[in-house]
Amino acid sequence: MSLDEAKAAKPHERLAKALESDLSAVDMLIRERMASENAPRIPEVTAHLVDAGGKRVRPMLTLAAARLFGYAGKDHHRLAATVEFIHTATLLHDDVVDESTQRRGRPTANLLWDNKSSVLVGDYLFARSFKLMVETGSLRVLDILSDASATIAEGEVLQLTAAANLSTTEDVYLKVVRGKTAALFAAACEVGGIIAGATEDQITALRTYGDALGIAFQIADDLLDYGGDATATGKNLGDDFRERKLTLPVIKAITRADDDERAFWVRTIEKGDQQDGDLDHALALIAKHGTMAMTRDDALGWATKAKDALDDLPDHDLRDMMRDLASYVVARIN
Amino acid sequence: MSLDEAKAAKPHERLAKALESDLSAVDMLIRERMASENAPRIPEVTAHLVDAGGKRVRPMLTLAAARLFGYAGKDHHRLAATVEFIHTATLLHDDVVDESTQRRGRPTANLLWDNKSSVLVGDYLFARSFKLMVETGSLRVLDILSDASATIAEGEVLQLTAAANLSTTEDVYLKVVRGKTAALFAAACEVGGIIAGATEDQITALRTYGDALGIAFQIADDLLDYGGDATATGKNLGDDFRERKLTLPVIKAITRADDDERAFWVRTIEKGDQQDGDLDHALALIAKHGTMAMTRDDALGWATKAKDALDDLPDHDLRDMMRDLASYVVARIN
Numbered sequence: 001m002s003l004d005e006a007k008a009a010k011p012h013e014r015l016a017k018a019l020e021s022d023l024s025a026v027d028m029l030i031r032e033r034m035a036s037e038n039a040p041r042i043p044e045v046t047a048h049l050v051d052a053g054g055k056r057v058r059p060m061l062t063l064a065a066a067r068l069f070g071y072a073g074k075d076h077h078r079l080a081a082t083v084e085f086i087h088t089a090t091l092l093h094d095d096v097v098d099e100s101t102q103r104r105g106r107p108t109a110n111l112l113w114d115n116k117s118s119v120l121v122g123d124y125l126f127a128r129s130f131k132l133m134v135e136t137g138s139l140r141v142l143d144i145l146s147d148a149s150a151t152i153a154e155g156e157v158l159q160l161t162a163a164a165n166l167s168t169t170e171d172v173y174l175k176v177v178r179g180k181t182a183a184l185f186a187a188a189c190e191v192g193g194i195i196a197g198a199t200e201d202q203i204t205a206l207r208t209y210g211d212a213l214g215i216a217f218q219i220a221d222d223l224l225d226y227g228g229d230a231t232a233t234g235k236n237l238g239d240d241f242r243e244r245k246l247t248l249p250v251i252k253a254i255t256r257a258d259d260d261e262r263a264f265w266v267r268t269i270e271k272g273d274q275q276d277g278d279l280d281h282a283l284a285l286i287a288k289h290g291t292m293a294m295t296r297d298d299a300l301g302w303a304t305k306a307k308d309a310l311d312d313l314p315d316h317d318l319r320d321m322m323r324d325l326a327s328y329v330v331a332r333i334n
Numbered sequence: 335m336s337l338d339e340a341k342a343a344k345p346h347e348r349l350a351k352a353l354e355s356d357l358s359a360v361d362m363l364i365r366e367r368m369a370s371e372n373a374p375r376i377p378e379v380t381a382h383l384v385d386a387g388g389k390r391v392r393p394m395l396t397l398a399a400a401r402l403f404g405y406a407g408k409d410h411h412r413l414a415a416t417v418e419f420i421h422t423a424t425l426l427h428d429d430v431v432d433e434s435t436q437r438r439g440r441p442t443a444n445l446l447w448d449n450k451s452s453v454l455v456g457d458y459l460f461a462r463s464f465k466l467m468v469e470t471g472s473l474r475v476l477d478i479l480s481d482a483s484a485t486i487a488e489g490e491v492l493q494l495t496a497a498a499n500l501s502t503t504e505d506v507y508l509k510v511v512r513g514k515t516a517a518l519f520a521a522a523c524e525v526g527g528i529i530a531g532a533t534e535d536q537i538t539a540l541r542t543y544g545d546a547l548g549i550a551f552q553i554a555d556d557l558l559d560y561g562g563d564a565t566a567t568g569k570n571l572g573d574d575f576r577e578r579k580l581t582l583p584v585i586k587a588i589t590r591a592d593d594d595e596r597a598f599w600v601r602t603i604e605k606g607d608q609q610d611g612d613l614d615h616a617l618a619l620i621a622k623h624g625t626m627a628m629t630r631d632d633a634l635g636w637a638t639k640a641k642d643a644l645d646d647l648p649d650h651d652l653r654d655m656m657r658d659l660a661s662y663v664v665a666r667i668n
Contacts, residue, residue, distance in 0.1 A: 038492050038509050097449075097450040117494065119427050121487070123483070127487055142468045146464035146465040149460070157370075158372050
């Protein structure tokens with residue numbers, strides 16, 4: 001791309017360009033390892049999702065974290081593929097859990113095949129991801145990524161039990177967000193630094209960056225559900241309200257509710273008795289208490305925390321792109 | 335137990351007695367690690383299955399394999415708990431995939447809670463099992479158990495795509511059986527020997543034993559579906575026929591079918607158009623071709639292979655019980 005194009009490009013696009021040859025190697029590894037001689041259904045289902053082309057932010061974070069320290073081996077490819085496998089496995093299982101029909105603009109695997117295939121192919125990808133990690137020979141990396149996998153599942157279960165529960169606190173919300181998004185972002189960054197021989201302080205900085213980036217991203221996503229457009233999130237306005245998910249704008253509004261407002265939230269979220277006009281009323285209550293602005297401030301705070309963490313890392317083009325990425329995930333709401 | 339009681343006891347009961355203190359330690363570890371501070375749903379679902387009390391054959395195999403070589407550390411507890419976690423996770427996912435309503439004489443977790451909880455708690459247990467393995471510090475053990483996990487998922491996917499497919503061969507059936515049963519039996523035995531410092535030949539013998547034991551067990555189980563009683567298997571006669579699963583007695587009968595018989599199998603298994611009396615007709619065809627006896631011979635052959643593999647292992651009470659266990663899994667059909 002030209003200099004002007006490069007300036008206009010989004011940070012994840014610039015990362016993809018800077019990491020082009022690494023990403024190709026990761027793609028090859030993913031295609032090689034998703035194969036199953038015995039069960040052709042496995043690569044079919046996996047390819048459906050992989051070919052739909054997510055932004056590959058997680059594997060890029062691993063690659064960038066390793067490259068920041070001049071890493072020249074091959075283990076960053078294995079770990080980037082591992083991270084993408086874990087992510088793909090969780091998407092397959094999430095779509096079953098959420099009964100989703102669309103993902104990345106295409107019908108979900110559970111719709112095209114069935115829930116059974118999504119559950120089992122997800123399990124296969126989890127197992128293959130561990131196999132890939134083992135090949136790096138780093139027990140520390142294995143420990144971090146098995147912890148992250150447990151935290152992801154824990155966050156999803158917590159989200160399940162927190163849904164429709166009006167007593168969900170901001171603290172519980174943060175645990176859910178750490179599970180569903182930030183745990184893998186943090187681990188992806190951390191393991192890249194570890195295999196590249198970063199210092200303990202730098203590894204902590206990478207983890208802090210990934211954690212804060214993931215939280216900022218997820219809060220922004222949840223915020224857009226009450227004020228964005230479908231093109232920005234791939235969701236429709238009010239999806240979370242209809243699914244009775246407790247996200248930050250609503251949790252903050254419930255905390256500030258008077259008796260009448262509380263009765264409204266009990267009926268619509270706790271009891272799930274929703275009628276025409278309820279979403280508009282919810283939006284009005286959110287506006288009344290100014291919880292959109294508060295939520296936006298929270299997201300911006302996390303993005304700043306992510307950027308600040310990068311100060312301790314080597315001066316590098318990739319570091320600048322990582323910093324821009326943290327600005328970008330909240331630019332949508334700013 | 336008295337000497338007479340000990341003689342009358344089943345091999346897995348004798349193993350449980352001989353490994354009593356090890357099994358208590360494994361139980362404690364399982365209860366400790368299935369906890370989740372953040373998501374109480376996780377230990378609830380897990381305890382429902384754990385408390386129902388399976389026979390714990392898999393963890394006992396790990397413990398026995400390690401004790402055969404005089405192992406005196408603590409890693410065999412971690413690995414036995416790992417193996418039981420992987421098994422429990424696959425049961426949770428299997429019950430979702432098979433839409434089961436009963437397991438170990440109790441309602442399944444997917445019935446008591448929901449499919450979502452079963453999928454996500456299974457994922458959590460997989461992740462926790464890897465964390466436990468990492469604590470042993472053995473990359474070889476991690477490699478074996480991550481391979482086994484992939485083989486399990488692969489076998490389940492293969493079973494899914496082989497269902498209702500009349501071209502399923504005995505070879506495909508064997509791959510399914512290795513996946514759904516033998517892979518974890520084999521890995522459970524193998525890793526016990528590895529941490530105990532067994533020789534390569536002995537490790538191979540342990541793997542061969544576990545593999546053959548698992549295959550013998552699964553063939554016997556599938557055979558009983560066409561000729562056992564519900565108390566022996568926990569299933570009803572003909573369940574596999576109704577679910578259009580291709581198991582050995584039917585695969586062998588289809589291979590030997592004339593045109594009329596083939597038309598019957600196409601209608602009942604491939605098209606799933608089953609009527610009153612069809613199970614009786616299937617049983618008659620199986621009897622006509624003598625495929626029950628052939629299948630029994632296959633199972634006995636695998637049991638013998640399992641017992642023979644033990645010849646290379648140290649002379650030990652536990653070895654005798656493992657040998658008796660191989661006889662026991664086919665005694666039900668002999």
